[in-house]
Amino acid sequence: MSFETISVIGLGYIGLPTAAMFASRKKKVIGVDINQHAVDTINKGQIHIVEPDLDMLVSAAVQQGYLTASTVVKPADAFLIAVPTPFKPCAEGAIPEPDLSYIHAAAKAIAPVLKKGDLVILESTSPVGATEQLAEWLAEYREDLTFPQQVGEGSEVNVAHCPERVLPGKVVTELVQNDRVIGGMTKRCSERSIELYKIFVMGECVITNARTAEMAKLTENSSRDVQIAFANELSIICEKLDINVWELISLANRHPRVNILQPGPGVGGHCIAVDPWFIVSKTPEEAQIIHTARKVNDYKPQWVIEQVKIAIADFLQANPTKTAKEVTIACYGLAFKPDIDDLRESPALNIAKEIATFHSAEVLAIEPNIKSLNIKNMRLVTIDESLSKTDIHVLLVDHQQFKKIKLKADFIVDTKGIW
Ligand code: SAJ
Numbered sequence: 001m002s003f004e005t006i007s008v009i010g011l012g013y014i015g016l017p018t019a020a021m022f023a024s025r026k027k028k029v030i031g032v033d034i035n036q037h038a039v040d041t042i043n044k045g046q047i048h049i050v051e052p053d054l055d056m057l058v059s060a061a062v063q064q065g066y067l068t069a070s071t072v073v074k075p076a077d078a079f080l081i082a083v084p085t086p087f088k089p090c091a092e093g094a095i096p097e098p099d100l101s102y103i104h105a106a107a108k109a110i111a112p113v114l115k116k117g118d119l120v121i122l123e124s125t126s127p128v129g130a131t132e133q134l135a136e137w138l139a140e141y142r143e144d145l146t147f148p149q150q151v152g153e154g155s156e157v158n159v160a161h162c163p164e165r166v167l168p169g170k171v172v173t174e175l176v177q178n179d180r181v182i183g184g185m186t187k188r189c190s191e192r193s194i195e196l197y198k199i200f201v202m203g204e205c206v207i208t209n210a211r212t213a214e215m216a217k218l219t220e221n222s223s224r225d226v227q228i229a230f231a232n233e234l235s236i237i238c239e240k241l242d243i244n245v246w247e248l249i250s251l252a253n254r255h256p257r258v259n260i261l262q263p264g265p266g267v268g269g270h271c272i273a274v275d276p277w278f279i280v281s282k283t284p285e286e287a288q289i290i291h292t293a294r295k296v297n298d299y300k301p302q303w304v305i306e307q308v309k310i311a312i313a314d315f316l317q318a319n320p321t322k323t324a325k326e327v328t329i330a331c332y333g334l335a336f337k338p339d340i341d342d343l344r345e346s347p348a349l350n351i352a353k354e355i356a357t358f359h360s361a362e363v364l365a366i367e368p369n370i371k372s373l374n375i376k377n378m379r380l381v382t383i384d385e386s387l388s389k390t391d392i393h394v395l396l397v398d399h400q401q402f403k404k405i406k407l408k409a410d411f412i413v414d415t416k417g418i419w
Contacts (some may be wrong), residue, residue, distance in 0.1 A: 003119075003196055007076035009106045011038050011069060013270075014123060014164040016047065017054055017171045018231040021200045023061035031069040031077060032109070041415040042069040045331045045399040050341055073109045078119040081106045082164065083136070084208050085124045087277065095284055095291075096277045107134055109140030110379060116156040119192050121416050122166045125217050125271065131161040131210035135185060137161035148185035150407035161210040162197065163217035168269065169340050179203040183213020221275040222290050226260045228272070229293035232300045239307075248419035263394050265415040266300040266347030270335030273297065273345065301347045304396075307413045311392050312359075316410050329355055330364040330381075330390040333397025334373075340370035348396035350379065355394070365392060368401045394419060 004027070008019040011033040020030040033039055036195055041048045045062040047055050061067035073079075083106050087096035103124060103332050110120065120138065122131050138157065139147045146154040161183040168172040178213060180197055184190030190207040195294050197205055208216070231249065238245035249260045267273045276294050280287045308329070315327055336346035343349050356363040356377040363378045373380040383401065386393075395402060398416035407419045 001002050003077045003199070003249035005030065005076040005078075007032060007073065007110075008197070009079060009081045009084035009329065010031075010102075010124070011035075011042060012082065012084070013049055013051065013168060013171070014166070015080070015167075015176055015339075016042065016049065016058065016158070017051065018080060018082060018123070019067055020054065020057040020061045021172075021175055023064075023066035024057055025199045026066060027199060029061070029067045031067060032071065032072050032073050033069065034071060036071060039069040039071055042067070051171050057172065061410050062172075064086070073113055075113040075115065079110050080120065080121045080123055081110075082123045084277075085126055085130075085402065087274070095281050097281050098130075098278050100126070100130060100133065100299045103130060104137055105136055108141060111138055114138065114142055114157060115143060116145065116298040119158045119160070119196060121193055121196070122159075122161045125163060125221075125275055125278070126161065126214050128211050128214045129282075129284055130214060131159060131183065135159045147191055147362045153186045153188050155186065155188075155284060158186070158192050159210075160184040160189045160193040162193055162214040163213060165217065165220065168342065169337075171181070176200060176202050179217045179360075180205045181209050181213045183210040183216075185210050187418055203302065215279075218275050221272045222279055222293075224261070225267060225272050225276050225296045225297060226289055228267055229296040231263040233264075233296050234260070236300075238301055243418075262416070264300070264347075265304050267297040268346045268348070270343075270345055301351050301354075304347075304351050304394075304413065304415055307392055308351075308355055308392070309358075311394075311411050313415050315391055318410070323361045327359075327361060327392065328364065328390050329359055329361070329394060330354060330386040331378075332366045332386075332393065332395045333399050334365060334367040335369055335397055335399070338398045338401055339369070343367075343370070351394075351396060364413065366402075368399060393419070404415070 006022050006027050007030045008015045009032045011031045019029045038048045045059040047058050083102035086099050088099045090096050104320040122134055135147050146156045148159055165178055180201055182190045182193045195204040202313050207339050235245040252258050276290045280291045331352040332342055334349045334352055336342055364381045365378050366383055366386050392411040395414040395416055403418050412419055
């Protein structure tokens with residue numbers, strides 16, 4: 001059975017580009033989101049998120065009539081669920097538990113329009129077992145249809161987990177080029193999923209089961225988190241031992257089998273700092289390294305703030321006629337990683353905010369990727385203004401504009417090793 005109409009549930013950073021990609025291959029795509037503003041914006045051919053080249057793709061798809069957005073689910077041949085999987089609120093220091101309520105809501109919304117032959121794919125990053133849970137919810141709502149957990153290969157509805165793996169900032173190319181892990185609840189579920197993805201995916205589609213596919217995605221991001229934690233721990237050790245960590249890492253990386261990542265102000269974004277918890281909360285006794293890496297990376301912003309406080313004390317000691325009120329601090333970069341404008345879940349932003357809270361003078365912020373900023377005691381300035389006024393330079397993100405600065409100053413806290 002071919003896929004004439006494809007529905008994408010959740011039109012965020014993954015759902016919208018995926019919907020637009022199917023539409024660009026001349027498939028009828030119905031995008032669904034609970035956010036009326038997002039739906040209205042997309043139906044005008046515009047986008048409500050920032051991602052290179054996505055605006056052109058969406059505009060063409062809407063103009064040619066292949067992509068429409070709606071707040072209600074309509075019948076389709078395939079449903080891709082790309083909704084958030086956040087944490088449940090938890091006490092400080094406790095292990096966060098994943099919140100599957102958005103997946104549950106999507107199952108409830110899809111169920112009434114499901115028909116024999118439909119394919120349901122969970123793309124959201126999920127804890128192990130979430131796809132089976134999704135299939136259970138669908139079966140509860142539709143007792144008249146059969147599902148893979150009940151009858152296996154011959155089920156009337158097919159269900160699979162095919163995790164998204166694209167890098168924010170490169171979504172449009174990576175969606176097409178990356179390999180896909182296809183975790184069908186049965187072989188037939190996997191084969192039908194491949195048929196669907198091959199509409200636009202050029203990368204290889206590799207079949208496994210749903211649980212392994214869930215764990216594969218969590219493993220990818222946990223692996224990166226552990227490796228960044230190693231680099232961050234080295235940076236803290238090196239500060240104590242008076243060793244330049246950047247030089248150290250570049251020397252160690254000359255070994256043919258060593259490839260250490262780069263330290264920074266902490267780990268930000270919506271994935272790498274979140275997904276490892278999905279493993280830790282399921283297997284808290286066993287996931288020792290993964291848990292420790294999370295703690296190391298979460299501690300790093302606090303350590304950077306301590307370095308800034310030390311720099312203020314050193315500055316005042318070197319300039320005894322000045323008071324703290326007269327010390328100008330500038331924070332270079334607020335985004336969660338270089339050369340993007342995304343400030344959400346950004347350690348750099350949190351560090352800058354914390355400095356603006358404890359410091360008695362106004363803090364300067366330099367973020368070339370944004371136009372305005374509304375944070376108490378912080379002012380967005382140009383690089384030139386900052387260079388002419390600043391006493392303590394705090395480099396938080398290695399944006400390309402900052403790499404060009406030849407900074408000569410006595411008081412620098414450089415979390416990315418570019419000065
Ligand atoms: N970071 C470092 N040091 C490094 C590399 C990164 O401190 O050497 C920091 C960044 O500054 C940033 C954070 O880590 O704060 C995460 O950035 P990232 O570029 O490593 O990853 P994300 O969160 O933008 O996207 C990740 C990707 N996963 C992997 O590379 C394994 C992407 O492929 C996933 O699709 C995405 O998570 C997701 O949606 O899960």
